[in-house]
Amino acid sequence: MNSAMMRVKVQRYRPEQDDAPFMQEFEVPYADDMSIIDALHYIKDNLDGTLSYRWSCRMAICGSCGYMVNGVPKLGCKTFLRDYLNTGITVESLANFPIERDLVADIGDFVEKLEEIKPYIIRQDAVSVDDGEHLQTPAQLTRYRQYSLCINCGLCYAACPQYGLNNEFMGPAALTLLHRYNQDSRDQGRDERIDIVNAEEGVWGCTFVGYCSEVCPKGVDPASAIQQGKVESSTDFVMSKLRPRRPS
Amino acid sequence: MSKSGKTYHRADEPIFWGLFGAGGVVAAFATPALILITGILVPLGVLQLDYASVNAFASNWLGKIILLAVIAFPMWHACHRIFHAMHDLKIDTARGFFKLFWYGMAFVVSIAAGAYLIAI
Ligand code: SF4
Ligand code: FES
Numbered sequence: 001m002n003s004a005m006m007r008v009k010v011q012r013y014r015p016e017q018d019d020a021p022f023m024q025e026f027e028v029p030y031a032d033d034m035s036i037i038d039a040l041h042y043i044k045d046n047l048d049g050t051l052s053y054r055w056s057c058r059m060a061i062c063g064s065c066g067y068m069v070n071g072v073p074k075l076g077c078k079t080f081l082r083d084y085l086n087t088g089i090t091v092e093s094l095a096n097f098p099i100e101r102d103l104v105a106d107i108g109d110f111v112e113k114l115e116e117i118k119p120y121i122i123r124q125d126a127v128s129v130d131d132g133e134h135l136q137t138p139a140q141l142t143r144y145r146q147y148s149l150c151i152n153c154g155l156c157y158a159a160c161p162q163y164g165l166n167n168e169f170m171g172p173a174a175l176t177l178l179h180r181y182n183q184d185s186r187d188q189g190r191d192e193r194i195d196i197v198n199a200e201e202g203v204w205g206c207t208f209v210g211y212c213s214e215v216c217p218k219g220v221d222p223a224s225a226i227q228q229g230k231v232e233s234s235t236d237f238v239m240s241k242l243r244p245r246r247p248s
Numbered sequence: 249m250s251k252s253g254k255t256y257h258r259a260d261e262p263i264f265w266g267l268f269g270a271g272g273v274v275a276a277f278a279t280p281a282l283i284l285i286t287g288i289l290v291p292l293g294v295l296q297l298d299y300a301s302v303n304a305f306a307s308n309w310l311g312k313i314i315l316l317a318v319i320a321f322p323m324w325h326a327c328h329r330i331f332h333a334m335h336d337l338k339i340d341t342a343r344g345f346f347k348l349f350w351y352g353m354a355f356v357v358s359i360a361a362g363a364y365l366i367a368i
Binding site for chain 2: 112116118196198199202204233234238
């Protein structure tokens with residue numbers, strides 16, 4: 001069906017002229033290897049130059065092309081028209097985030113949460129560069145490697161019903177990133193992060209729905225990181241009763 | 249201290265999550281078999297359970313502990329799940345009351361079951 005056309009419904013919202021988001025339908029030429037991003041490019045180049053959407057790498061690395069495709073959070077560059085021949089395609093801005101314009105979601109809250117968990121290696125004892133690199137065994141690397149593969153696309157936030165209900169919840173990617181640094185043998189910042197883990201806004205806001213891990217395009221499995229965080233928080237709970245933690 | 253300076257309060261969830269987890273294990277492994285035996289096979293007459301042997305089981309300390317575990321833990325599991333499902337259904341009014349209500353129910357059932365078992 002190479003010369004055929006395919007209909008794509010795209011959510012539009014231009015705050016200066018639209019009261020509310022609405023759907024607009026476009027016809028794009030179909031090809032087996034055409035991604036959602038390609039379809040949006042075609043629309044922008046040939047049909048309506050005012051369409052706004054984020055994208056950059058086109059290879060599932062930059063994490064900027066998250067949209068809802070038929071109601072499911074997807075990367076536009078990793079999702080292909082060929083998988084929607086029977087259902088048709090509706091592209092909307094990422095769920096659980098405010099819409100800035102058309103398919104551009106306002107992910108400011110997500111970015112703030114990523115910063116909040118101190119996503120960098122914290123050392124209590126400063127090590128000089130002259131002492132050489134921190135060596136890590138393959139086993140030590142394995143403890144956090146999977147959780148370091150996140151591309152900050154935010155699909156897991158669009159999938160998470162708890163974040164949707166209450167965005168005070170730190171959410172899947174931020175808690176996973178927190179866990180990633182806590183699990184890193186080079187890091188000594190656990191005490192600075194544990195208060196977030198222990199809070200209602202931390203791991204305890206999660207009810208283990210697991211949809212975050214299902215939609216994650218990088219196999220990060222944020223739900224597993226959060227479950228491990230619950231075990232860590234429970235251990236910390238018991239320890240704090242036995243031996244009160246020194247104030248940090 | 250977090251980056252934003254916001255203070256985070258320790259949640260009391262670990263206690264309830266622990267009981268919920270224990271209840272989940274019991275509910276997954278023991279409850280279906282118990283329902284099959286006491287709810288289906290015995291009433292259908294496929295299996296025989298006489299009063300004397302059940303009573304002997306409940307009179308024994310190990311039996312009492314097992315019976316308490318299969319009653320109390322799934323109760324905590326269910327009450328925790330219902331309490332959280334209320335939030336999922338956006339019923340967020342009087343959260344403190346409902347927390348007391350659901351966990352209180354699990355507590356009362358556990359204590360009552362324990363008291364009955366001790367009395368046997
Ligand atoms: S955990 Fe997965 S879904 Fe969530 S932001 Fe990272 S890559 Fe995206
Ligand atoms: S365009 Fe970079 S992840 Fe899709």
